[in-house]
Amino acid sequence: xxxxxxxxxxxxxxxxxxxxxxxxxxxxxxxxxxxxxxxxxxxxxxxxxxxxxxxxxxxxxxxxxxxxxxxxxxxxxxxxxxxxxxxxxxxxxxxxxxxxxxxxxxxxxxxxxxxxxxxxxxxxxxxxxxxxxxxxxxxxxxxxxxxxxxxxxxxxxxxxxxxxxxxxxxxxxxxxxxxxxxxxxxxxxxxxxxxxxxxxxxxxxxxxxxxxxxxxxxxxxxxxxxxxxxxxxxxxxxxxxxxxxxxxxxxxxxxxxxxxxxxxxxxxxxxxxxxxxxxxxxxxxxxxxxxxxxxxxxxxxxxxxxxxxxxxxx
Amino acid sequence: xxxxxxxxxxxxxxxxxxxxxxxxxxxxxxxxxxxxxxxxxxxxxxxxxxxxxxxxxxxxxxxxxxxxxxxxxxxxxxxxxxxxxxxxxxxxxxxxxxxxxxxxxxxxxxxxxxxxxxxxxxxxxxxxxxxxxxxxxxxxxxxxxxxxxxxxxxxxxxxxxxxxxxxxxxxxxxxxxxxxxxxxxxxxxxxxxxxxxxxxxxxxxxxxxxxxxxxxxxxxxxxxxxxxxxxxxxxxxxxxxxxxxxxxxxxxxxxxxxxxxxxxxxxxxxxxxxxxxxxxxxxxxxxxxxxxxxxxxxxxxxxxxxxx
Amino acid sequence: xxxxxxxxxxxxxxxxxxxxxxxxxxxxxxxxxxxxxxxxxxxxxxxxxxxxxxxxxxxxxxxxxxxxxxxxxxxxxxxxxxxxxxxxxxxxxxxxxxxxxxxxxxxxxxxxxxxxxxxxxxxxxxxxxxxxxxxxxxxxxxxxxxxxxxxxxxxxxxxxxxxxxxxxxxxxxxxxxxxxxxxxxxxxxxxxxxxxxxxxxxxxxxxxxxxxxxxxxxxxxxxxxxxxxxxxxxxxxxxxxxxxxxxxxxxxxxxxxxxxxxxxxxxxxxxxxxxxxxxxxxxxxxxxxxxxxxxxxxxxxxxxxxxxxxxxxxxxxxxxxxxxxxxxxxx
Numbered sequence: 001x002x003x004x005x006x007x008x009x010x011x012x013x014x015x016x017x018x019x020x021x022x023x024x025x026x027x028x029x030x031x032x033x034x035x036x037x038x039x040x041x042x043x044x045x046x047x048x049x050x051x052x053x054x055x056x057x058x059x060x061x062x063x064x065x066x067x068x069x070x071x072x073x074x075x076x077x078x079x080x081x082x083x084x085x086x087x088x089x090x091x092x093x094x095x096x097x098x099x100x101x102x103x104x105x106x107x108x109x110x111x112x113x114x115x116x117x118x119x120x121x122x123x124x125x126x127x128x129x130x131x132x133x134x135x136x137x138x139x140x141x142x143x144x145x146x147x148x149x150x151x152x153x154x155x156x157x158x159x160x161x162x163x164x165x166x167x168x169x170x171x172x173x174x175x176x177x178x179x180x181x182x183x184x185x186x187x188x189x190x191x192x193x194x195x196x197x198x199x200x201x202x203x204x205x206x207x208x209x210x211x212x213x214x215x216x217x218x219x220x221x222x223x224x225x226x227x228x229x230x231x232x233x234x235x236x237x238x239x240x241x242x243x244x245x246x247x248x249x250x251x252x253x254x255x256x257x258x259x260x261x262x263x264x265x266x267x268x269x270x271x272x273x274x275x276x277x278x279x280x281x282x283x284x285x286x287x288x289x290x291x292x293x294x295x296x297x298x299x300x301x302x303x304x305x306x307x308x309x310x311x312x313x314x
Numbered sequence: 315x316x317x318x319x320x321x322x323x324x325x326x327x328x329x330x331x332x333x334x335x336x337x338x339x340x341x342x343x344x345x346x347x348x349x350x351x352x353x354x355x356x357x358x359x360x361x362x363x364x365x366x367x368x369x370x371x372x373x374x375x376x377x378x379x380x381x382x383x384x385x386x387x388x389x390x391x392x393x394x395x396x397x398x399x400x401x402x403x404x405x406x407x408x409x410x411x412x413x414x415x416x417x418x419x420x421x422x423x424x425x426x427x428x429x430x431x432x433x434x435x436x437x438x439x440x441x442x443x444x445x446x447x448x449x450x451x452x453x454x455x456x457x458x459x460x461x462x463x464x465x466x467x468x469x470x471x472x473x474x475x476x477x478x479x480x481x482x483x484x485x486x487x488x489x490x491x492x493x494x495x496x497x498x499x500x501x502x503x504x505x506x507x508x509x510x511x512x513x514x515x516x517x518x519x520x521x522x523x524x525x526x527x528x529x530x531x532x533x534x535x536x537x538x539x540x541x542x543x544x545x546x547x548x549x550x551x552x553x554x555x556x557x558x559x560x561x562x563x564x565x566x567x568x569x570x571x572x573x574x575x576x577x578x579x580x581x582x583x584x585x586x587x588x589x590x591x592x593x594x595x596x597x598x599x600x601x602x603x604x605x606x607x608x609x610x611x612x613x614x615x616x617x618x619x620x621x622x
Numbered sequence: 623x624x625x626x627x628x629x630x631x632x633x634x635x636x637x638x639x640x641x642x643x644x645x646x647x648x649x650x651x652x653x654x655x656x657x658x659x660x661x662x663x664x665x666x667x668x669x670x671x672x673x674x675x676x677x678x679x680x681x682x683x684x685x686x687x688x689x690x691x692x693x694x695x696x697x698x699x700x701x702x703x704x705x706x707x708x709x710x711x712x713x714x715x716x717x718x719x720x721x722x723x724x725x726x727x728x729x730x731x732x733x734x735x736x737x738x739x740x741x742x743x744x745x746x747x748x749x750x751x752x753x754x755x756x757x758x759x760x761x762x763x764x765x766x767x768x769x770x771x772x773x774x775x776x777x778x779x780x781x782x783x784x785x786x787x788x789x790x791x792x793x794x795x796x797x798x799x800x801x802x803x804x805x806x807x808x809x810x811x812x813x814x815x816x817x818x819x820x821x822x823x824x825x826x827x828x829x830x831x832x833x834x835x836x837x838x839x840x841x842x843x844x845x846x847x848x849x850x851x852x853x854x855x856x857x858x859x860x861x862x863x864x865x866x867x868x869x870x871x872x873x874x875x876x877x878x879x880x881x882x883x884x885x886x887x888x889x890x891x892x893x894x895x896x897x898x899x900x901x902x903x904x905x906x907x908x909x910x911x912x913x914x915x916x917x918x919x920x921x922x923x924x925x926x927x928x929x930x931x932x933x934x935x936x937x938x939x940x941x942x943x944x945x946x947x948x949x950x951x952x953x
Contacts, residue, residue, distance in 0.1 A: 041481070042480070043480040043481075043482055043483070044450050044451075044452050044478075044479075044480045044483070045450065046480075053952075056766070056767050057766070057771075058763065058766050058767065058952040059952075077771065078640070078769050078770065078771055078774075079769070081767065081768060081769045082637055082769040084767075085767075086767040088760070088763050088764075088767075088953075090760055090763075090953060091759070091760060092759065092760040092761065092763045092764050092953075093759050093760075093761065093764065094756065094759065094761040094764055094765070095755040095756065095758070095759045095761060096654045096657075096751065096755060105646070105650055106764070106768060108638065108643070108646045109643060109646060109647070109765070109768035109769060109770055110637075110768050110769045111637030111638045111643060111769050112633070112635070112637070112638070113635070113636075113638060116633065116635055120633060123628075123630075123631065124630075126628065127629070127630050142352065143352065144352070153764070155630075157633070157769075158632050158633040170506075171506065172350070172351040172352045172506050173349070173351070173506055173508050173614060173617055173618075174351060174618070174621070175351075175352075176506065177614075177618075185630075186630075189629075189630075190630050190632075199478075199479065199480050199481055199484070200507060200509075201481050202507075202509040239608075241589075261513060262345065262512075262513065262514060262515055262516045262532075263512045263513065263516075263532045263533075263613065264531070264532055264533040264536075273602075274602040274603055274604055275603040275604060275605070275606070276597070276602060276603055279593050279596055279597060279603060280593075280597060282593050283593035283594055283597055287593075288589035288590065288592045288593060289592070289593065289606055290589075290608055291606055291607055291608045292603075292605065292606040293605060293606075293607060294549075294604055294605045300481060300485070303481050303482070304481075304482065304485070307482060
């Protein structure tokens with residue numbers, strides 16, 4: 001169930017610069033991003049939110065060019081936003097309405113006629129799992145419901161790409177899972193690209209296939225998650241029911257660095273391309289593994305490494 | 315080891331609304347994580363521990379004493395609440411110094427300690443001269459942590475301490491908390507980010523609907539949950555081959571193949587028998603294994619099972 | 623029975639045009655304003671006043687017709703008065719420019735001045751729904767991320783304020799004119815009263831535009847929905863109190879009150895001094911009586927401070943635009 005025509009690239013920027021006073025928030029960003037589930041990472045103040053804001057015309061571009069869905073942002077902003085959705089990080093909504101009226105209004109603002117807007121508003125509220133709360137005023141909503149409402153208003157006009165800024169902020173674990181599953185299904189099942197900006201690397205790991213890391217206004221990394229993880233193969237988190245000390249001793253004998261984590265798991269750097277050598281060791285020790293998770297912190301390590309390199313560079 | 319916090323049949327009611335209902339647990343020294351859905355009673359529990367609320371019935375002791383109306387005990391407690399309630403027009407050093415004076419320190423000592431604490435929480439010096447209204451969320455979190463540590467408490471209570479921090483900041487804060495725990499400070503962290511608690515805390519408290527559902531180390535809680543479905547997922551280069559091999563060995567009850575992703579999901583008949591042969595079967599099949607995952611091992615799965 | 627697919631569906635349809643989207647914003651704003659009880663009550667009062675005005679126009683119309691009901695009614699009290707009234711009415715009927723035009727001009731001037739405070743009150747009620755609440759709930763960010771620009775949003779909000787004023791001011795004025803002339807003795811009344819309507823529309827449109835802009839500026843001053851209407855009313859009240867006092871001390875201070883400036887504008891548009899002079903010079907007997915009006919009053923009626931008023935209004939409008947530009951931004 002994919003839309004009839006997907007633009008070949010979702011985001012294209014060329015020497016994009018954004019300067020706030022004396023600070024270069026974006027310093028010559030060059031990107032060419034294909035449709036997909038994209039994770040946008042970076043330290044605070046790095047420029048990720050600024051990039052999103054420039055693409056959505058929430059902040060004017062200082063120099064360079066940016067194209068969203070193949071169209072120039074500066075010139076065709078309004079038309080582009082008919083096909084773009086956005087969930088801001090902070091609490092945002094239009095006051096004085098109940099949930100379903102709000103989503104209907106948002107659909108109309110994106111150009112849907114009233115009947116279609118009303119129908120789709122309720123369909124999207126069903127999709128995000130909101131029940132009768134849709135008939136209550138938005139001020140009475142809990143954090144979880146507000147996040148769902150934000151997602152509903154972002155997709156009600158059937159966009160081609162949705163920008164999500166910290167979508168799981170303030171949610172409890174169940175809420176986080178539900179929102180992440182919804183966001184993940186947008187690309188995997190319905191072909192709507194998602195750009196997720198988050199500090200929670202585990203969330204990004206779960207749903208994104210492409211990763212962009214921005215720091216100090218520059219793009220440090222732009223690659224698929226698979227390739228990034230492949231570079232970090234060679235470490236694994238091992239869960240055994242008993243015998244951690246035995247395993248640790250054996251790893252030390254193999255000269256594999258080994259660390260006991262607080263959750264009772266063992267982090268082993270086996271330095272191999274696959275888990276087979278580690279499994280062979282476990283077989284030898286007669287220690288059945290309950291779980292062996294490869295490159296558990298691949299994204300985190302990539303992130304830290306990229307930042308260190310950027311600090312080292314002039 | 316003696317427990318830092320002991321709760322015995324602790325209850326707290328707000329009129330007819332239940333905040334906590336008959337909660338009993340013991341918190342050991344070290345890092346403990348407190349999890350629960352929104353409205354579970356975590357804030358109520360934290361407020362009772364930090365002496366802001368009195369229990370309606372039962373008792374809660376910290377270091378053997380009740381925290382309510384007990385300034386002497388509160389000297390050993392540090393609390394970093396969730397919101398961003400920092401005085402907007404002050405600079406961090408001024409604020410910390412003021413708090414240090416309140417704690418009874420002299421001027422020089424107060425200044426020395428405030429600066430040392432700000433360095434410890436890694437607030438960059440170039441931001442010290444700005445007023446806190448201009449701070450980002452991450453910087454405010456660091457200042458909050460600083461005020462909690464200023465008087466060198468023995469128990470530190472943190473409510474969503476990593477909120478707003480970028481991944482580096484989270485790493486730094488996690489490292490700092492581990493350092494503090496190694497120094498002998500007990501830390502209670504309330505958070506929604508299970509992955510971080512899993513990596514940081516040995517012990518977990520799970521609350522829901524004002525009741526305590528689980529308390530103890532992650533390993534103990536896992537062992538206690540007996541009715542797991544033994545489901546595994548294996549990522550390898552030839553899932554069909556592995557499936558055939560396991561099927562021939564007669565250990566499978568059912569399986570699901572996903573050849574595109576290279577994933578095989580299996581359900582096993584008899585867990586102890588299966589696990590005894592597991593590594594052998596894997597190596598015999600000759601496939602290259604990339605990942606072995608179980609549906610029921612992470613803190614997230616424990617949480618899901620316990621809170622449904 | 624086949625199962626229906628109720629998962630996410632894609633949408634292919636024709637989008638609304640830009641003007642239609644702007645209309646959506648204005649309509650939404652107006653709905654929000656009309657939901658409050660004070661607003662509904664004010665609107666009812668304004669249209670009631672329109673009915674009263676229509677009645678007044680009818681009565682005046684009757685006065686200008688020989689052998690009318692009123693002449694007979696007056697005759698019941700005093701036959702001499704009836705003769706005088708009959709003479710006056712005949713004369714007036716023969717000079718419709720003076721009788722219809724002048725009287726309607728004066729009446730509409732007063733009607734506009736009567737509706738002004740009601741409209742200002744209504745705007746104060748509407749102010750939180752304009753920009754204030756949107757600032758409090760960060761709605762500007764949401765609007766900016768939709769297929770409308772900040773300019774469209776402001777245009778929509780401006781139209782909301784303008785629509786409120788149309789309901790409390792423009793509508794009642796036009797309705798009163800139409801109904802009053804409909805009930806007039808003959809169709810010439812429509813023709814001769816066109817000046818009065820013209821003046822009312824010119825004055826009305828200018829003041830509606832200015833008031834809408836000022837209200838928008840005040841509503842953007844703060845994000846607390848209790849503060850901004852208070853600021854609006856305080857400005858109005860303080861200005862109203864200050865104007866008569868400042869006349870003797872610092873006359874330019876009066877221009878800080880938008881109400882005073884708009885009153886000067888009304889005087890400049892309706893020109894009651896001209897009407898008065900026409901009446902003094904032309905209407906027999908009554909004109910002589912009117913000559914006894916003091917010269918200061920005549921000066922006051924000829925909009926002496928119109929230059930300052932226009933300047934003050936332009937400055938206020940510019941300040942409002944500046945406030946809006948600074949405060950209304952996506953976060």
